Amino acid sequence: MSSIDLNADLGEGFGRYRIPGDAELLSLVSSANIACGFHAGDPIVMRETVALALRHSVTIGAHPGYPDLGGFGRREINATPDEVFAYVTYQVGALAAFCTSAGTRVRYVKPHGALYNRAVGDAEIAQAIANAVRDLDSDLALLAIENSQLAQAGRSLGLETANEAFVDRAYLPDGSLLPRSSPGAVLTDVEAMVQRALRMVRDHYVVAVDGTRCLVHPDSLCVHGDGETAVAIVRALRARFKEEGITVAPFVT
């Protein structure tokens, strides 16, 4: 009866730098956020990652970020809404080309890192991203944390907008994430993540850092972690979901 999507960041290598474990992770998630060459990824890696996703029937999402390979897209850059619009259009288009070329297509957009964080609270930037997606292809979905400016902007434009929740990040009482730079921001215990995932999916809440319960209604759970870590988490989530009768399936249909 119950169903949930599992998404992960993929294709984050660049040139000779490769992130091991992409192939295995792609055999386990239902949606892949594929880097588009700005914060990570390059044309070769994108082509390979799209081919892998296709082989595993994983839904493909574009994962555009700030143009900051040196900072992996995790540093806020004070770009204007017009710049962000153009960055998103460029990156989603580039990934879409690899999909078309391989006989498949991009189904959703999820911004990366600092751009994602900014779009949570900055209405103008959220609007720029949603506009870029809508102008490019109004059939594209948007994946965003619940109650964010980005989710709001997507819905206001009539885009299919899905709720994302994070199994490995500490929550603030208002439902936003504790910044990555704060102590305790990133959970590392797999069993704790599994418990949290179950509460999110089945009971619709997550316990914030101050002990309060935040309501969440996730369509998709995000799993971070390089290679082996992410694989271990997804395996554990899948095992428990199976016991609980929760199906793993893409959020876009």
Next chain:
Amino acid sequence: MSSIDLNADLGEGFGRYRIPGDAELLSLVSSANIACGFHAGDPIVMRETVALALRHSVTIGAHPGYPDLGGFGRREINATPDEVFAYVTYQVGALAAFCTSAGTRVRYVKPHGALYNRAVGDAEIAQAIANAVRDLDSDLALLAIENSQLAQAGRSLGLETANEAFVDRAYLPDGSLLPRSSPGAVLTDVEAMVQRALRMVRDHYVVAVDGTRCLVHPDSLCVHGDGETAVAIVRALRARFKEEGITVAPFVT
């Protein structure tokens, strides 16, 4: 009766660096080769250039190059065919996104600089480019110098492949261009260019550096030159063509 296309390289700014004259040049050519961010151009410039092209009803072509902003894509990089395939797919896709977003589309692909030169004589690279174009959208045309490996690869895949000739570059007896680094490679006299253009379009030949006549059957004439120079050349060409009853019109229909 007679008709010819005029193409020029456009959108070659980057960040705060802008090439003046794009707007005027776009009011005069029939086809615009728009840089895609690797050798020149950036998302902001691409968006603006697509909008300008649309306003002037100029046909839009993608102008992918090597990833070498520092060398403006004019330096040969020993990239593999797989890398070139991926570079072309990425860049054409990025430009296509701006076109879709603006309600228009990319109609042809013309490689830039060193990539173009390599595709003239290197069959594998020519094939990689043609494959990338075909896999992405088999309705895209290819613009290439006559008798090149690139033209041959395009035709062998059934792509619409148009002949390009150069009004401002010295020709070798085999119909290829004298390399840009050789003395006399680039013509600067506007009247000489006009004469040459007329011979190419009306009489189907060009006089090579050794005095021999090379047969050419151009669908499109390429005009180089930054800002004012290019504008002056195109104005002169248009004026003479008018006198001669030659129409300027896009080569893709």
Next chain:
Amino acid sequence: MSSIDLNADLGEGFGRYRIPGDAELLSLVSSANIACGFHAGDPIVMRETVALALRHSVTIGAHPGYPDLGGFGRREINATPDEVFAYVTYQVGALAAFCTSAGTRVRYVKPHGALYNRAVGDAEIAQAIANAVRDLDSDLALLAIENSQLAQAGRSLGLETANEAFVDRAYLPDGSLLPRSSPGAVLTDVEAMVQRALRMVRDHYVVAVDGTRCLVHPDSLCVHGDGETAVAIVRALRARFKEEGITVAPFVT
């Protein structure tokens, strides 16, 4: 009796993109802030600009910025102090190499754009920059706006620290600059700039946007503007300074 330095940003081309007027501007200023390849400049341009500065006996300063060619270093990037330390070290070292190679040397450091602005108010970043300069060469001077965190950090480390004032930027009552994005932030009237420069140098004040007088004690006046504009301003400043008996000379000795 009175003497003032005139500094300008130079060597801000990249690859085929060149800023005209560098040669002329170098014949007029006493100190050149030379871009180091992160926000602008490249190895070829740096080598040429150092040679030009040497020919005109202009004092050479390093002008390190954020790694953001696309944004010309004018966008705040949330880099850590450690990153900023490393960015400054890298860039000053690269420029120093061209100076050594040409038989001269870097005499001072002035951060560029958003990095400069951040160092005005952010004590940690100011300290990181000052540390980088001191660790590299404690004979290097620092050029910074008066009362800034950067000036304070430089002085606390015993670095020669010179006061910079801006002839073409609106001031806030606290002596800081009105952000470039605000209306009226950049002055364009040359005569107004000359008047302001005289007041700064002779009378030691500048009139802020609210009409209050801010005390300033400039060792160096910064002149912005590309090519012709900057040249016109510096010419006008020099002419008036001559009438007033104010000598133009480098602030480092």
Next chain:
Amino acid sequence: MSSIDLNADLGEGFGRYRIPGDAELLSLVSSANIACGFHAGDPIVMRETVALALRHSVTIGAHPGYPDLGGFGRREINATPDEVFAYVTYQVGALAAFCTSAGTRVRYVKPHGALYNRAVGDAEIAQAIANAVRDLDSDLALLAIENSQLAQAGRSLGLETANEAFVDRAYLPDGSLLPRSSPGAVLTDVEAMVQRALRMVRDHYVVAVDGTRCLVHPDSLCVHGDGETAVAIVRALRARFKEEGITVAPFVT
């Protein structure tokens, strides 16, 4: 009595991409070729690698490459001698700054990848590199394969020029390397490398791919391989050298 240097490429990470094993490798080699940010390496990585080298008393060399992070500097770029001069000056200067800042200094220069290969046979490029090194600091040594244009250019300028030999690369009869793209170009068997190293150091020859013996007089042996592989090779070399009474020591003194 006999002494040989062991050099390895280090500091080849970029941003979040890190090459594991640098710390261990630095405890085993006598000379470190540190990447300078063009083909690999970034300011953060450079600073860390210099600190590690200093801690292990490893001699520091600059390892400048083509500006091609996407190709890891392994693709030939048709840069001019002037561009190469400027690239080498820039990169060596940047690394030198981190050394000065840490209280040590760069002792030699060894070009990377495609730039190294080009300097083997292209006299103009070899000269440009040697000129850059000499103009920057004539106390810097040059590390180059024997009989190469680069070695010749270095000696002709009076630079200390050391002979490098490769324990893991197939040789052609003329003493040059079989290109990396050819089958069998890279040896993988550690014992075979150890045997070869002994013959090079003790008996002064290496067996080329056609069975002929090439004379070599190595001052330094290059060990490639990421992380664990390189560590295993260097450990094996050191063990055998010890048995044979061969000391491992920096080639620059």
